[in-house]
Amino acid sequence: MRPILTAAAMRAVERRVIDAGTPSLELMERAGASAAVAAWRFGLPREVNILCGTGNNGGDGYVVARHLAERGHDVRVIAAAPLRSADARAMSARWAGPVLAYGEAKPAAGFIDALFGIGLDRPLEVGDVAELQRLGANARTRIAIDLPSGVGSDDGALFGVPFVFDLTVTFGANKPAHIIEPARSCCGRVVVADIGLGAIDSKTRCNAPPRLRAAVADVHKYERGSVIVIAGPAGAGGAARLAARAALRAGAGLATLACQPLALPENAARLDAVMLRVTPDVAALARVLTDRRIGAVVIGPGLGQDAAAKAKLAAVLASEVATVCDADAFTLCAGEPEALRNAAVLTPHEGEFVRMFGNLPGSRIDRALAAAARAGTVVVLKGPDTVIAAPDGRAVVNTHASPALATAGSGDVLAGIIAGLLAQGMAPFDAACAGVWIHGDAGLRGGTGLIAEDLPELLPAVLQGLA
Ligand SMILES: NC(=O)C1=CN([C@@H]2O[C@H](COP(=O)(O)OP(=O)(O)OC[C@H]3O[C@@H](n4cnc5c(N)ncnc54)[C@H](OP(=O)(O)O)[C@@H]3O)[C@@H](O)[C@H]2O)[C@@H](O)CC1
Ligand SMILES: [K+]
Incomplete structure (x- = not known):
């Protein structure tokens, strides 16, 4: 880089x-x-x-x-x-x-x-x-x-x-x-x-195409990594579904949506390759997360901002699974980023970033680095010049992206891609850098007229280009 x-x-x-x-x-x-x-x-x-x-x-x-x-x-x-x-x-x-x-x-x-x-x-x-x-x-x-x-x-x-x-x-x-x-x-x-x-x-570098592990011939789906995405209330499952599909397309062997019973019909009607798991309460969710085969979890897209959402977030953060936090996870922890210390990667856009960390001084690079140090985790400050910062002072800036990515649901897909890579064994900083590059490349391939649903479908071509 x-x-x-x-x-x-x-x-x-x-x-x-x-x-x-x-x-x-x-x-x-x-x-x-x-x-x-x-x-x-x-x-x-x-x-x-x-x-x-x-x-x-x-x-x-x-x-x-x-x-x-x-x-x-x-x-x-x-x-x-x-x-x-x-x-x-x-x-x-x-x-x-x-x-x-x-x-x-x-x-x-x-x-x-x-x-x-x-x-x-x-x-x-x-x-x-x-x-x-x-x-x-x-x-x-x-x-x-x-x-x-x-x-x-x-x-x-x-x-x-x-x-x-x-x-x-x-x-x-x-x-x-x-x-x-x-x-x-x-x-x-x-x-x-x-x-x-x-x-x-x-310690500050430009992002570059990631080097991905070559596929192994004799591999079980669990060995390719399992991702779980925590869905929100009924009627708000789109963001979580996008993240789950992106995780699968990014190479995870399994992706599962965890939802409440009331959200089951909606999600069941919209999912095929992504599996569904009903978690009636937080205790059930916590039990699911003890499955050691789960490599990464996404929480935040479409999660909601009520007490139930907060309890789910707490359960996820208390688990040992590598967690990608996005969207509502930041609203739930506004002003207290330390609460997300156990997450592996945070992916805020500018507004969410300010909600979490306030108005930090300096460049986007300085601000992302200060945030990563404060939260004690990898921070992906999204934008046309996305900055990926680690608590140890490393920062990578990605410009391999397209304005077409500024579309509803695009961030949910990014969270899913990063989780997919985490589940395959990548370290959080590397998974974030790779995920941002891959997401950017998909955006460039999709170009004008792109919508978030297109992004997961563009990933095979992106990944084949990297093999
Ligand atoms: N790094 C390398 O390896 C190499 C670098 N090289 C070259 O050197 C360049 C840096 O040169 P530089 O340090 O002399 O600064 P430069 O940009 O010419 O500014 C001059 C002075 O202007 C002043 N000033 C500031 N703002 C102002 C304002 N708004 N309006 C009016 N005045 C203002 C300020 O002085 P002050 O007034 O604050 O005392 C400042 O010091 C670098 O960009 C590259 O091109 C290559 O030659 C070789 C290899
Ligand atoms: K100049």
């Missing part, structure tokens, strides 16, 4: 490489040269304006200017002044082409933004926004060096980015802003250039 580095972590890597003997000016040369190649490959128009800031991002811009001019581009640098970085001053001295002040350059078809990178820590100034706007708004091709000026590197917040870029060329590793919204949508395509920083380690 590719690393994601905060500005501070990036600076630490840079410092290590410099201390090991590579001059910072050499790193800037590599950064600018690789950005110029990426821009050229992208089909940058011949005429290019490069807006250079006063720090090292601006320094990169001067290097880009020199390399593009060598490749035959007609380049003008528009310079913020005075240059405050010694390396940027050295690189500006090596640039022999035109340097213009704000307001002097004519807009051109190509625009490169080297105004601010990871050093931006406050809103853009009015003059900077105006010049970005004047030169970039109508350019045919807009390329950002390291980051679009105006995005917060660590939290992905927008400090006044005036338009969306076509390409962002970054160095060594992705920054959170390339991965998390709203900044991610401003970056366009993101290219990570290798500038010789060596192996980069990070």
